[in-house]
Amino acid sequence: MSAGTTVNIAITGFGGRMGRVLAEAVSFAEQEGKAKLSGAIVRPGSSLVGADAGEVAGLGRNGLAIVDSLEKAEFDVLIDFTSPQATLDNAAYCAEHGKAIVIGTTGFTAEERAQMLSAGDKTPLCFATNFSTGVNLCFNLLETAARVLGDDVDIEIVEAHHRHKVDAPSGTALSMGEVIADTLGRDLSKVAVYGREGQTGARERETIGFATVRGGDVVGEHTVSFLADGERIEITHKASSRLAFARGAVRAAIWLIGRDAGQYDMRDVLALK
Known part of the structure; x- marks a missing residue:
């Protein structure tokens, strides 16, 4: 990422525990001028649709309305800690539309995991079972x-x-x-x-x-x-806090910007390989 670049990050599963902690982690990156929350996505039919994302996350109103599909959000990178089937759909969308994606979802079968990772053939994808x-x-x-x-x-x-x-x-x-x-x-x-x-x-x-x-x-x-x-x-x-995972995921999202399409993990982000 070049100096001065602000990464637009969307979070899916925004109504869940991890979604809100991820929003908090993005807010720390925003204070440093590295990223901002540009999309907050929940499942269709959720009572949170239309609510202020900042208020729902306990961060104060930010004027960003929660939406019920990726198509309604603007973002450079999507962070997904949801469920295997939802993540498969989201990874396919990001691959088709050239959006980077950070995936922390677990519970995939071997076949689902292979399908999810295949999105990395077309777009930068960072998958880790743990982002701390x-x-x-x-x-x-x-x-x-x-x-x-x-x-x-x-x-x-x-x-x-x-x-x-x-x-x-x-x-x-x-x-x-x-x-x-x-x-x-x-x-x-x-x-x-x-x-x-x-x-x-x-x-x-x-x-x-x-x-x-x-x-x-x-x-x-x-x-x-x-x-x-x-x-x-x-x-x-x-x-002791989900924030350890969330801040790692946001770090990965920022790191993905400018990377070639491919499958990455958190050890790539941390240069531990």
Whole structure:
């Protein structure tokens, strides 16, 4: 992005918890002269259509009316933390109209994920299961730990989220597992163990275990344990506010401006690769 450029950002799913936090994150970027909120989109039939976006987000009136479709919004980049089907439709729209898109939606099937990412063939697309700086740094730490410890440890991933989260394990936990499996030359789909019950037998070394906790208002916690005889190493990330994810997504949206069409992720944005 060239100096002095202000990026017009639209947020879909504006009526949800994450939509409003994203608006707050855009407001911080606006104070720095980097971006402004130019579109606030909700589902058709929502009672929020026509309301002032700033007022709904708790930021004070800004004169931007909430709309019910992408066609009614003006933007350079769309930020989408909604649902798989809605995101597929939105990614296709952005690809067709040359709009960049930042996607934080989770819960895709393998086929849906491939379809969503294909929009990157025509427009800049940044997809991440977690946009916080800390989590993406953890991905690099996990690569190092897996490479050094190799096949001499057992690996377990435990994640916790609020009671409203609908997919499990979290997309971030799965991404952590993928980073470790790729580093060790394993296929996560073949070695992942999602919970244990009953007489499971002795643990097989190559497996990567996942455990899920849901309850209360936990924003997001992930711990990866590398367990050896006599010691264990734990890499943990704890989020105390959704603003950590939202500010990362806005950073990604600004970074996408001027990029070639392609599939990017948050580690590209942070130059961690």
